[in-house]
């Protein structure tokens with residue numbers, strides 16, 4: 411018999427205690443639209459306005475009636491849910507719908523093939539695997555070409571061609587080694603390069619998930635460093651310093667030897683080896699503090715990736731699905747991905763799913779036989795995702811217009827506060843309904859209590875706790891920039907909800923401005 415003790419907790423006790431110490435461990439019992447409800451000590455239902463939309467997964471809010479109705483219908487119809495390896499899956503329809511959106515938004519006819527997974531991080535892992543599979547195939551093609559060229563050179567020498575002197579020099583060989591020595595050395599040196607592990611490029615402060623491979627592309631050292639020995643090798647580059655990107659590329663770039671025969675002379679040349687498996691980019695880095703990549707840097711990414719034949723991977727897990735007013739946030743900076751990763755709102759707030767899109771030019775169909783999961787592309791998630799895409803595309807894209815318009819309204823309010831309290835708010839950033847409010851760090855605050863919480867690195871949590879306690883507003887700092895609060899509400903955000911946030915932040919700003927630390931008191 412399994413006995414349970416009310417006092418002892420077996421899941422998340424440590425995490426819950428930490429959240430409780432910040433005044434944020436609340437057990438919500440109901441959710442609807444942008445509102446979460448909990449019951450207070452007298453069992454009264456208390457409403458909290460959810461400005462984080464559970465970290466951006468609720469474009470249509472909690473329990474959207476049409477999505478919930480579709481879920482009930484799917485279950486009432488006794489739809490087969492787990493159809494692993496059967497001849498039909500609704501995932502194909504989701505991929506078809508996504509292709510129509512890609513065609514419209516990117517203005518391209520090139521198809522994108524879909525893979526499905528269960529979470530954002532799992533989608534990123536799919537890309538990592540596919541990108542490495544593709545890189546190995548490209549490497550094998552290159553090595554096979556070199557081998558054919560070596561054979562052609564051998565034949566040419568047998569037929570009287572000569573070997574250029576500097577061919578031997580470039581390989582560190584003496585001319586006496588002849589064609590056999592040259593062929594053997596090229597093969598040996600190339601095998602050494604081919605055995606090197608891939609390099610992934612990612613942006614500093616990027617967040618791409620916490621599974622064993624994806625966590626290695628997540629910048630935050632606390633999250634990543636304990637697991638670097640398990641995963642792929644990433645080089646992180648700043649998003650505002652093209653020179654640094656060029657330096658890192660130069661450090662990691664590898665070449666192999668090839669030979670060519672022209673006018674009866676065999677010479678040795680160098681060719682780039684595909685060591686770079688992918689450049690991962692969040693068009694707006696969510697956990698970094700809502701930091702958009704600008705169009706200028708996007709052009710640099712394109713130039714570098716074209717030069718290296720390195721795939722561009724756009725992680726749109728948090729920024730995509732219409733949140734910024736277009737389906738992909740990358741559309742605003744004209745950046746096109748070889749891969750896209752979507753998750754969060756794709757599941758409509760009730761299903762757990764993610765999708766990877768791979769453009770045809772990069773797509774390796776044999777990967778379909780290498781990667782699967784019992785739960786991925788199940789009918790429930792796929793049909794819910796289809797419903798979400800239908801809602802997004804309805805009325806000629808009304809949802810996108812709403813995201814842009816509500817975002818502008820919210821930005822206007824936040825910018826007003828920023829102008830009024832520049833000593834409290836450092837910056838308002840983002841686009842559409844993916845906004846960040848960065849607070850001044852308060853490390854020089856005259857109030858010892860405010861300075862104290864700032865020094866501990868908990869200022870953002872303190873602010874979120876105050877907004878929750880006093881104003882019944884749920885916000886949360888971004889994971890790697892904790893003085894920035896994220897705002898990612900649904901498109902159904904009302905003027906009244908914006909006003910409620912205005913009042914709350916105005917109160918907070920006035921208190922911090924006056925260095926009045928009473929807002930730090932625990933409930």
Ligand code: PMP
Nearest residue numbers: 529530531617618619696727728
């Ligand atoms: N990539 C990005 C950009 C994200 O924001 C997140 C989640 N915050 C992930 C990956 C990981 O997604 P999940 O939490 O579903 O694994």
